[in-house]
Amino acid sequence: MTVINVDRLRKRYGDTVAVSDVSFTVERGEIFGILGPNGAGKTTTVESIAGLRAPDGGTITVLDRDPGDPELRRLVGVQLQESQLPEKMTAGEALELYSAFYSEPADWRRLADELGLAGKLTTRFGKLSGGQKQRLSIALALIGNPAVAILDELTTGLDPQARRDTWDLVESIRDRGVTVLLVTHFMEEAERLCDRVALIDAGTVVALDTPAGLIAGVSAEQRIRFRPSVPLDDTLLTGLTEVREVRRHGTQLEVIGEGNLLHAVTATLAAHQIIANDLRVEQASLDDAFVRLTGRAATGEHS
Amino acid sequence: MRVFAKLTRTEFRLLLREPMLLFWIFAFPSILVVILGSIPAFREPIPDLGGVRVIDLYAAIAIILTLAMLGVQSAPLVLTTYRERGILRRLATTPVRPVALLGAQLVMSLLTAIVSVALLLIIARLVFAVPLPRHLLGFAVAFLATAGAAFAIGLFIAAVAPGGKAANTIGTLAFFPLMFFAGLWTPREVFPEVLRRIADLTPLGAGERAVQEAMAGQWPAWGSLTVLVAYMLVFGLAAARLFRWE
Numbered sequence: 001m002t003v004i005n006v007d008r009l010r011k012r013y014g015d016t017v018a019v020s021d022v023s024f025t026v027e028r029g030e031i032f033g034i035l036g037p038n039g040a041g042k043t044t045t046v047e048s049i050a051g052l053r054a055p056d057g058g059t060i061t062v063l064d065r066d067p068g069d070p071e072l073r074r075l076v077g078v079q080l081q082e083s084q085l086p087e088k089m090t091a092g093e094a095l096e097l098y099s100a101f102y103s104e105p106a107d108w109r110r111l112a113d114e115l116g117l118a119g120k121l122t123t124r125f126g127k128l129s130g131g132q133k134q135r136l137s138i139a140l141a142l143i144g145n146p147a148v149a150i151l152d153e154l155t156t157g158l159d160p161q162a163r164r165d166t167w168d169l170v171e172s173i174r175d176r177g178v179t180v181l182l183v184t185h186f187m188e189e190a191e192r193l194c195d196r197v198a199l200i201d202a203g204t205v206v207a208l209d210t211p212a213g214l215i216a217g218v219s220a221e222q223r224i225r226f227r228p229s230v231p232l233d234d235t236l237l238t239g240l241t242e243v244r245e246v247r248r249h250g251t252q253l254e255v256i257g258e259g260n261l262l263h264a265v266t267a268t269l270a271a272h273q274i275i276a277n278d279l280r281v282e283q284a285s286l287d288d289a290f291v292r293l294t295g296r297a298a299t300g301e302h303s
Numbered sequence: 304m305r306v307f308a309k310l311t312r313t314e315f316r317l318l319l320r321e322p323m324l325l326f327w328i329f330a331f332p333s334i335l336v337v338i339l340g341s342i343p344a345f346r347e348p349i350p351d352l353g354g355v356r357v358i359d360l361y362a363a364i365a366i367i368l369t370l371a372m373l374g375v376q377s378a379p380l381v382l383t384t385y386r387e388r389g390i391l392r393r394l395a396t397t398p399v400r401p402v403a404l405l406g407a408q409l410v411m412s413l414l415t416a417i418v419s420v421a422l423l424l425i426i427a428r429l430v431f432a433v434p435l436p437r438h439l440l441g442f443a444v445a446f447l448a449t450a451g452a453a454f455a456i457g458l459f460i461a462a463v464a465p466g467g468k469a470a471n472t473i474g475t476l477a478f479f480p481l482m483f484f485a486g487l488w489t490p491r492e493v494f495p496e497v498l499r500r501i502a503d504l505t506p507l508g509a510g511e512r513a514v515q516e517a518m519a520g521q522w523p524a525w526g527s528l529t530v531l532v533a534y535m536l537v538f539g540l541a542a543a544r545l546f547r548w549e
Binding site for chain 1: 398549
């Protein structure tokens with residue numbers, strides 16, 4: 001069953017086109033990722049889905065309703081980028097207050113417990129760590145027992161451990177039957193969490209597939225890296241039909257090609273009595289798919 | 304209604320955690336009255352003012368001061384900070400409308416003003432025998448009209464200020480001339496004629512006049528009440544049109 005349907009979404013701010021053509025559907029119970037470089041139109045897309053912005057064109061339905069339908073504010077939990085709380089409000093007060101907004105809220109004490117905030121209920125928002133603030137923000141998005149959770153850049157600014165903890169958390173949210181729309185620019189995050197990913201660049205969807213599918217789309221290409229035991233002429237390898245390109249990185253050679261690349265290269269080296277030291281065969285990752293599809297390097301750290 | 308009460312209670316709690324703000328709102332107006340009342344000359348009836356004492360005038364001025372601090376300085380700062388920190392935006396994704404938080408902040412401010420003013424009136428009455436407002440209904444009307452004008456101006460500042468810092472600056476810049484015309488430095492009653500006429504057209508000058516008259520036992524001048532309602536409408540409507548939620 002389709003939970004979110006976005007069809008040819010368009011949105012501009014003045015002369016700047018934020019989103020020019022975005023379409024995708026999110027099915028019940030999936031973790032759907034929106035991936036893309038900064039400024040690609042990810043946040044505008046989710047804010048339109050959350051009913052915070054009116055699109056200039058295209059249609060969006062969430063649970064078969066218009067995003068502006070007040071009923072959706074009960075059914076959709078949203079964790080926005082850079083949404084904070086008053087500095088001196090405690091975590092417990094925030095949870096209690098926000099749970100009063102809903103007719104059938106989750107038990108906020110249990111939620112705090114599950115999110116590892118039980119010991120922080122009397123701590124003021126300003127005194128929470130980045131990870132704790134983020135978890136509180138997620139808790140507030142889940143406090144109304146939503147059917148859909150929209151999480152925007154939820155691990156930005158977190159340390160690697162907190163990021164991994166947050167990933168576990170997102171999986172547990174899905175396990176309780178919540179459909180998750182996740183916005184991220186971390187490849188690793190998308191690869192680890194998402195069932196399907198829409199890759200957005202410059203306001204359009206450039207690819208939509210499972211993370212494995214996206215990687216497979218670029219993995220016809222193979223890369224081999226090694227340090228030859230003696231200097232060698234590039235043409236020795238570029239002459240092979242399997243080899244497309246040879247790059248030098250200091251003493252290291254990077255051979256890019258397809259087909260039975262590894263066999264072709266090692267056979268040629270052996271025939272010339274060259275030993276390939278530190279030989280590595282690189283597998284494509286979502287990073288590579290990203291670079292191939294957007295023509296630029298992914299932003300963000302890689303851990 | 305239950306949600307609105309909770310929001311208002313939360314705003315109260317947050318105010319109680321701001322010691323500086325608490326001092327200026329609850330203690331400072333009363334302290335001002337006590338300090339001025341300690342000056343013997345201010346406790347003598349002045350024939351030129353129809354036998355009123357300076358301390359009697361300052362009781363009313365301190366009431367206006369309380370409303371000015373809450374409406375023009377504190378409320379815009381809080382509301383712009385809420386916008387700046389994305390708190391209004393977060394609320395927009397819940398079943399509660401962000402305007403409810405705005406309302407809760409105003410109701411909390413008004414209740415706070417009532418408590419602070421009651422404290423001030425009691426101290427002025429007990430220590431300096433300043434009579435309690437003689438025209439109670441008139442006093443309530445004058446007080447609410449002045450509060451309405453002050454909060455409308457505060458909302459307008461919150462609407463146009465890009466951030467908390469700007470709201471604070473604009474609020475402070477507005478505060479001094481507004482309070483000058485309310486007579487904080489020289490009571491309006493001893494202003495030269497021209498200045499008094501100008502003061503009567505400013506929101507807090509009109510407010511001071513209306514409160515003063517009600518305290519002395521008269522129904523506040525309709526002119527003053529009209530000026531107050533006009534400010535409330537003009538700034539309130541402008542704020543409603545211009546207010547940005549994010």
